[in-house]
Amino acid sequence: MTDEASPLLKDILGRQALETIGDAGVAASPRFDRSAFLSAASAGLEALSIMERVRHIADALHGALPDSYPEALTIIRAMAPRLTHGFQAMAVTEYVARYGLDDFDRSMEALADLTRFGSAEFAIRPFLAADTPRALAIMARWAGSDDEHVRRLASEGGRPRLPWAARVPALKADPTLAAPILELLKADPSLYVRKSVANHLNDIAKDRPDWLLDRLQAWPQDDPHTVWIIRHALRTLIKKGEPRALALIGVGHGAAVSVRRFAVEPDVVRLGDRIAITADLASDSPDAQRLVVDYRIHYARAGGKTAPKVFKLKTFELAAGDAITLGISQTIRDFTTRRHHPGRHEVELIVNGQTMASAAFEILAADEAL
Template identity: 75%
Template sequence: MTDMTTPVLLKDILGPQALTIIADAGSSVSARFDRASFLSAASEGLDGLSIMERVRHVADALHCALPARYVDALEIIRGMAPQLTHGFQAVAVIEFVARYGLGDFDKSMVAIADLTRFGSAEFAIRPFLVQDTERTLAMMKQWTSSADEHVRRLASEGSRPMLPWASRIPALKDDPTLAAPILEALKADPSAYVRKSVGNHLNDIAKNHPDWLLDRLTEWPTDNPDTVWIIRHALRTLIKKGKPRALALIGVTHGASVKVRRFSIEPHVVRLGETVVIDAELASTSHNDQRLVVDYRIYYARAGGKTAAKVFKLKTFELPAGQTANLKIRQAIRDFSTRRHYPGRHEVELIVNGLTMASTAFEIASDSFA
């Protein structure tokens, strides 16, 4: 796959330089590619578009520059992909198949399976799933036996119920059994790239069908370390929620025989952009070794006196009988695209094997928002 590194602004991945690279690729493949038409159409209105809007915009601009007959255009598209220099350039080129290839399922599926090597086709497969869920899933099940890890990953990633940045497919969200054969086929995949996708797919299911997921994973064999890794990755949301059945599947009891000797945060008052240090000491009160899953939950202050909780991983480890463990982690207090901070008191809880065992707090100073 081509480079997927990210510039300062994500949308700039598909900026003027990328358009030139795509245009050069088209021109080198075929004299029938209208370079000038592509650059004109792709450049118009580009500045105000987000990254995924740019993906669709570039695909439409390609339509202006390619032969009218889909099979001819597809041949050029497939020739362009190896010459691109960034995965999102390829994503935009593959989007042409999603927008203009719905009427030729067979050729489009062959092209998508080929093109996903250069930039994941996880977004391009979604319109086909909407148009004919059963037929597309059957094709994706075939992809699970591909020798190419990119194609196998596409089978899992493209059918995720809650794929980030992608259109929602209600059928997949409502009924996890539809894509279950794909997940079953990949549950011991030798590729970490594929296993991570399978775990993410299962974690999507956990948010809407936790009992179905737990029932399914209970039946999976645990004698293969690749399968065990997927199970752990799939259960991360349910483990953060302290679900006893999820904890049991990774060999952890609900609750632990420990005493919290220390749970503190420094500094107690912080400004936006600074860092707090969370420090904990746990002492075993058991005569047996214990496996501990330790998390912490921050109740972020919100406007109007409301709060929003988020659980973070601290450490998973074995605590020998009668021993102590010191845990420490640094947490940056800065805004992200998915999280905005507000001044005020932020409660923090220490969670051990699903149970809250201690609490403390820090404050974000109001003058840091001036």
């Protein structure tokens, strides 16, 4: 590890990216005002996060393009192939989101083109919010595209809980509205598309688990692409030990196994230390069993509260009478989405949805001695 700080995500849209976008604009049309773009896009850039920069650059593009939206859109579409990073292209698609709502069909057509260069999943959200049925009807046509990028946009753009994206009121009220699109994509040959469909369904699982389980139970399981989507779409419900979800992937609720040992070592750590989690399992069954083994850490929080999080350990077949040792290590470090607090952290071993053993480790405050 070097002493140099890791580059910030927002720096992907730094000065060099602005130059690239400006050059693409000039190459696309002599009507693009590169100087005006660079001046507006550079102003106040340093203080902005990555998504704020996307919106800021889109506004700068607006000042550098012709006033006529159809003319500006022609230039935008010609710029996209000349860009060198997906986030640059996202800034271009954001121009369509911010200035193209009054030209709905032309803008949606442009987004289907632009998504090949940098996903338009965020840019499509204002169109979904403005006229959900109209946008979804267009996206359903995209599901039949020969281009995997366009098919993925049909799914990804309509995700009810798309990360970083604005929420769409209609999808929040009914997260299943895009289900006809997912039906069209349930056996898609592209892994890129299947991942989106699975993530979309997993979003739905968080709000409408029974709907999801009913729908997936009706899907044919003779296509390996469909089976892949089902397995990954159920990951949240599987972590919760939902019996119907486990059954859909061929796993019974609970298992005929004994836990001979379950340990977390060391049992006292500081931030930055590493823990090792080990489980020794032995079959108590005369038949082979498919096992889904997870572990749940109850993270200590202020005021004596805890916040549980489930992690995957292993999914495998355990032969009759066999034993296995499973292990994983994890560094105790802070993330943007998770801050660690001193205190006792319970760890549970979960086999086929049932808690079968527990252990614990303690995180010391910085000034406490080991």
